[in-house]
Amino acid sequence: MAEWIRRLSTEQEILGSSPSRDYTKFFSSQLLMGFKPLLPFRGTTIARAFLLNALLIGITTAFTIEVRRTINESQYTKDFPDIPHKVLATAFASTLIGLTAYILLRLLFGTGGGMLAPTKPYPSFF
Numbered sequence: 001m002a003e004w005i006r007r008l009s010t011e012q013e014i015l016g017s018s019p020s021r022d023y024t025k026f027f028s029s030q031l032l033m034g035f036k037p038l039l040p041f042r043g044t045t046i047a048r049a050f051l052l053n054a055l056l057i058g059i060t061t062a063f064t065i066e067v068r069r070t071i072n073e074s075q076y077t078k079d080f081p082d083i084p085h086k087v088l089a090t091a092f093a094s095t096l097i098g099l100t101a102y103i104l105l106r107l108l109f110g111t112g113g114g115m116l117a118p119t120k121p122y123p124s125f126f
Contacts (some may be wrong), residue, residue, distance in 0.1 A: 041109050052111050056105055068090045071086055071090065072086070
């Protein structure tokens, strides 16, 4: 057994790698690689940015309307009072739908990078 371990460590020294180093090297190289969206359509012009934003708003609005309609018509929730139960449920669902839509469009088109705030805050409001 000791000879097998010695032979394994000698092979790793010859190859110049160990399982833990390979694991670390693989994940650090994957994390440092640049992000590439699946589709090459980015909001590099005002028209493209407006189109992508309209797509996001359309997805979020359509699904939010459907959730509210389902809440109003479901046998379990139709007797709830509109305020605050249905409003809070709709707002919560709309937030989840919006986050999902933004993540989906980030993966597909690479949108959302322009929403990053600077590390130093701006000196004035305007």
